[in-house]
Amino acid sequence: MNYKSPFKYKEKYGQYINGEFIEPSSGKYFDNISPIDGKLITKIPEGNAQDIEKALDAAHAALPSWSSMSVTDRSNVMLKAAQLIEDNAEMLAYAETLDKGKVLRESKADVADCADHLRYFAGVIRADEGSVSELDADTLSMNISEPIGVVGAIIPWNYPLLIFIWKLAPALATGCTMIVKPAEQTPASILVLIEIIGKVIPKGVINIVNGFGKDRFYRNRSAINALCSRKHYPNNHGIGRKITKYFYGFNCR
Numbered sequence: 620m621n622y623k624s625p626f627k628y629k630e631k632y633g634q635y636i637n638g639e640f641i642e643p644s645s646g647k648y649f650d651n652i653s654p655i656d657g658k659l660i661t662k663i664p665e666g667n668a669q670d671i672e673k674a675l676d677a678a679h680a681a682l683p684s685w686s687s688m689s690v691t692d693r694s695n696v697m698l699k700a701a702q703l704i705e706d707n708a709e710m711l712a713y714a715e716t717l718d719k720g721k722v723l724r725e726s727k728a729d730v731a732d733c734a735d736h737l738r739y740f741a742g743v744i745r746a747d748e749g750s751v752s753e754l755d756a757d758t759l760s761m762n763i764s765e766p767i768g769v770v771g772a773i774i775p776w777n778y779p780l781l782i783f784i785w786k787l788a789p790a791l792a793t794g795c796t797m798i799v800k801p802a803e804q805t806p807a808s809i810l811v812l813i814e815i816i817g818k819v820i821p822k823g824v825i826n827i828v829n830g831f832g833k834d835r836f837y838r839n840r841s842a843i844n845a846l847c848s849r850k851h852y853p854n855n856h857g858i859g860r861k862i863t864k865y866f867y868g869f870n871c872r
Contacts, residue, residue, distance in 0.1 A: 624713045624716070624717055625713060626710050626713035626714055626717065628651075628660045628661035628714070628717070628807055628811070629661060630661065630662065631648055631661060631662035631663075631664075632661060632662070632663060632664065632807070632810045632829075633664055634664050634666060634670050634673075634674070634827065634828050634829065635810065635813050635817070635825070635826060635827040635828075636670070636673050636674050636677050636826045636827075636828070637673075637677035637680075637681075637822050637823045637826065638817060638820075638821070638822030638823060639822075640810075640814075641673075642664070643664035643665055643666055643667070643670055643829075643830075644666075644667055644669035644670050644673075645664075645665050645666070645667050645669075645670075647664070647665040648662040648663060648664055648665060649662065649663055649665050649803070649831075650662060650663075651663045651718070651806060651807050653717050653718065653720065654719070654720035655716070655717065655720050660717050660718065660807060661807050663803075663806045663807065663810075663829050664829050664830070665829070665830050665831065666800075666828045666829055666830030667830065670828045670830070671798070671828055674798045674826035674827075674828050675769065675798065677822070677823040677826050678769040678796040678797065678798055678823055678824075678826055679769060679796070680823050681796050681821060681822060681823025681824045682766070682768060682769060682795075682796045684821065685794060685795075685796055685821060685823075685824050686765075686766040686794035686795070686796075687794075688794070690744050690745060690747070691745070693741075693744065693791065693792065693794065694741040694742070694744055694745050694792075695741075696791075696819055696820060696821075697737050697738070697740065697741035697788070697791055697792065698737070698738060698741045699819040700737055700816040700819055700820060701733075701734040701735075701737035701738045701741070702734075703815050703816050703818065703819065704730065704733050704734040704737070704812070704815065704816065705731075705734045707815050708727065708730045708731065708734070709727075710811070711726075711730045711733075711780065711808065711811060711812060711815070712726040712727040712729075712730050713726070714807065714808040714811040714812075715729060715730065715779065715780050715808045717807075717808075718779065718805050718806075718807040718808040719776070719777075719779060719805050719808065729778060729780055729781040730780060732781055732784075733780055733781055733784040733812075736781075736784050736785060736788050737784060737787075737788050737791075739788070740788040740789055740791070740792040741792065743792065744792045744793070747764065749761065749762050749763050749764065750762045764793070765794075766793050766794035766795045767793075767795060768795060768796075769795065769796050769797070769798065770786075770790045770795045770796070770797045770798070771797075771798045771799075771800070772786040772787075772790075772797060772798070772799050772800070773799075773800045773802075774786070774799060774800065774801045774802055774809065775802055776802035776804040776805045779801060779802065779805040779806075779808050779809055780808050780809065780812055783799065783801070783809050783812070786799075787799075787825065791820075791824070791825075796823060796824045796825070796826075797824070797825050797826065798826045798827075798828060799825065799826065799827045799828070800827075800828055800829070800830070801827065801829055803829070803830070803831050806829045809827060810827065810829075813825060813827055
């Protein structure tokens with residue numbers, strides 16, 4: 620298939636940790652091949668437990684300031700990120716099509732939904748309220764929403780950008796920080812996106828570690844430790860069983 624895109628990926632990308640792209644601890648990269656024509660589009664870092672630990676450190680360091688930021692300020696950060704996505708929509712759509720192989724019109728629709736999803740959650744938190752109930756003459760019950768901490772998210776291959784934002788937006792809105800592991804089949808477009816929105820999101824709030832999950836992540840308990848307060852993974856029973864097995868005994872959700 621002869622497909623010409625006005626967008627071209629960089630020769631290679633690093634792990635995105637603490638607001639910057641860094642070399643993978645392994646020093647290794649793997650080829651990212653476009654399903655459109657079978658050609659190399661970029662090289663992706665091959666992560667390991669050390670990269671995950673760096674990402675965890677960055678996410679935990681950023682958590683106190685991000686979670687304590689006012690709802691208004693957090694909402695405004697998300698609105699700025701949404702605007703950046705909209706301003707770069709054409710480029711992101713081409714990046715998604717090269718990486719995933721879906722038709723361009725669908726990629727454009729996905730990118731538009733990414734911006735809309737961020738705006739939605741930026742608005743929801745401005746309207747969120749707690750509640751107080753009188754249980755008896757001496758007792759009040761208060762419901763207070765609090766961030767759960769660092770969220771670990773695994774992104775599937777079928778909607779890389781959109782599902783990344785589906786998981787990112789509510790986490791950001793509620794004051795959580797994140798570590799994201801993209802699918803090794805479609806890892807590149809997310810890196811283009813974070814390069815854009817990372818300009819307005821504080822360092823360490825979002826961290827992206829690429830690699831091969833079955834070899835580098837699920838089998839290493841130090842890499843999937845209890846420092847993550849919540850795990851979010853694709854709708855895949857096999858992956859779910861593996862993650863449940865390796866997290867057994869940890870205090871996580």
